Amino acid sequence: MGFSDLPVRRRDATRLAAVAAAAVAGVSIARPAAADRRHRLRAQPDGVDALELAVAGLAGTARRAGGLRTPVVATTRFAALGVTWGRGDGRVRARWRRERNGWTEWRTLPRLAHGPDPDSDEAAAATSATDLVWTEPSDAVQLELTGDQRDPVLVLLRPRRRKGDGRVEQPAPVVTDVGAREVGSVPMPGLLFRKAWGPDPRLRNGRPSYNNRIRQVHVHHTVNSNDYARADVPGMIRAMYRYHTRNLGWSDLGYNFLVDRFGRLWEGRAGGPRRAVRGAHTLGFNHASVGVAAIGNLESGAVGKRMIRALVRVAAWKLDMYGGNPHRTIWIRSSGSDRFPYGAMVELPTIxxxxxxxxxxxxxxxxxxxxxxxRRRTARRIREFRAG
Structure with a gap:
C-alpha cells in the first residue's frame, strides 16, 4: 500500500509525525503547493532562495538495513545542494533532475573536508555535512543515505542576482607597485571587500579569531561550473556563505579570499584582510594559514591566466607580510584532520x-x-619587491 492509499486519518497522522520529526531537527519544513506538489524554495533577504527538508520527515522515505532512501523530491529551481546531520557518519548519494539534461546518475556527495579546527571554539557549533554541490539549474532530487547519520537535512539553494551584482569591477591597488618597491614590501592587490558581494550580517555568529602568523597558503576550488558570468559571482559567494553559517554552524564564510575566472580577488571571511584572520578552510591546518578558493571546477576545467595572476598576487602579499618563502616546505603540527591525527608533525609546501x-x-x-x-611566480614577485 502506497502513501496515497492510506486512509485520511492515518495519512494526516503520518504528516504530523513528519512535521514533529522536522521540529526536533530544528528545521522549518516547506510544504509543497497542493496544485503541483512541489517543495518551494523560499526567497531570503540575502538574495539566496533556500529550502531545508528533514529527510526523515519526507513521506515515502524507505528505511533499509543500514540507511534510507527518499522518494523523488520535486522542487522549484535550485542550483546547489548539500546534506547536513547532527551525529553519526556514513555515505550520502544523490541524483538530481537538471532542467536541460535530465537526471544524473547516482553520485556520492563528497564528505566535508574543510571546516574549523577541532580544538577551536568555532568547531563546537559545527555540524557534520557533505560539501555544497553545484548542480546546474535543477528541479528534483533523490537521496540515499548509508550509515548512522542522525537527523539528516537536505539543503537546496538558488543564488539570485541582485541589483549591482553586474557592476562590480576590480579596484586598483591602494599602493602602487612603485610605492611598494620604495618600502620594500609586496603591496595589497586590488581587492573587492565584503560589501561588494553583500553578505547578510545576521547569518554570522561570533567574532573573528586571529592567528599569530601566516606560514602557509592553502589553495581550494569551489567545484561549481566554469562558465559563470561576472554578475553571477556575488550570488555564488552569498550561497556559500549561507551554507557555511546557517547550515554548517560556522561563524562566517570558511575561505579568507576567493578568486574568480575574471581575475577578481574577493574578501571572504570578516576580520580585516590585512590581518591574520583564522579561517575554516583546511580542517586541522587553519591555525597558521590563509585559505584562497578558486571559483570553478578545476578538476574538469583549465585554470585561466587571470585566475593564476590573482592567486599569485594574494599569496605573495600575505606571505611577504610574515617572511614566508614559497619555495620551501615547513613543518607544522596538525590540530586534527581526516588525514593527519591531532598532534602529528607534517611537512608541507608553503603553498x-x-x-x-x-x-x-x-x-x-x-x-x-x-x-x-x-610558487615560482609568487617567489619572484616577493623577491622583486624586497629588492626595491
Whole structure:
C-alpha cells in the first residue's frame, strides 16, 4: 500500500509525525503547493532562495538495513545542494533532475573536508555535512543515505542576482607597485571587500579569531561550473556563505579570499584582510594559514591566466607580510584532520593544495598541477619587491 492509499486519518497522522520529526531537527519544513506538489524554495533577504527538508520527515522515505532512501523530491529551481546531520557518519548519494539534461546518475556527495579546527571554539557549533554541490539549474532530487547519520537535512539553494551584482569591477591597488618597491614590501592587490558581494550580517555568529602568523597558503576550488558570468559571482559567494553559517554552524564564510575566472580577488571571511584572520578552510591546518578558493571546477576545467595572476598576487602579499618563502616546505603540527591525527608533525609546501592536508580531490587536478608555477611566480614577485 502506497502513501496515497492510506486512509485520511492515518495519512494526516503520518504528516504530523513528519512535521514533529522536522521540529526536533530544528528545521522549518516547506510544504509543497497542493496544485503541483512541489517543495518551494523560499526567497531570503540575502538574495539566496533556500529550502531545508528533514529527510526523515519526507513521506515515502524507505528505511533499509543500514540507511534510507527518499522518494523523488520535486522542487522549484535550485542550483546547489548539500546534506547536513547532527551525529553519526556514513555515505550520502544523490541524483538530481537538471532542467536541460535530465537526471544524473547516482553520485556520492563528497564528505566535508574543510571546516574549523577541532580544538577551536568555532568547531563546537559545527555540524557534520557533505560539501555544497553545484548542480546546474535543477528541479528534483533523490537521496540515499548509508550509515548512522542522525537527523539528516537536505539543503537546496538558488543564488539570485541582485541589483549591482553586474557592476562590480576590480579596484586598483591602494599602493602602487612603485610605492611598494620604495618600502620594500609586496603591496595589497586590488581587492573587492565584503560589501561588494553583500553578505547578510545576521547569518554570522561570533567574532573573528586571529592567528599569530601566516606560514602557509592553502589553495581550494569551489567545484561549481566554469562558465559563470561576472554578475553571477556575488550570488555564488552569498550561497556559500549561507551554507557555511546557517547550515554548517560556522561563524562566517570558511575561505579568507576567493578568486574568480575574471581575475577578481574577493574578501571572504570578516576580520580585516590585512590581518591574520583564522579561517575554516583546511580542517586541522587553519591555525597558521590563509585559505584562497578558486571559483570553478578545476578538476574538469583549465585554470585561466587571470585566475593564476590573482592567486599569485594574494599569496605573495600575505606571505611577504610574515617572511614566508614559497619555495620551501615547513613543518607544522596538525590540530586534527581526516588525514593527519591531532598532534602529528607534517611537512608541507608553503603553498599547497587542499588534498595535501585532507582526504579530498580539491583543488582539482588542473589547479594542483599549476601550483609549482604559482610558487615560482609568487617567489619572484616577493623577491622583486624586497629588492626595491
Amino acid at each position: 599547497d593544495g587542499h588534498r595535501d592536508t585532507n582526504q579530498t580531490a580539491c583543488p582539482g587536478q588542473h589547479l594542483y598541477d599549476a601550483l609549482p608555477a604559482v
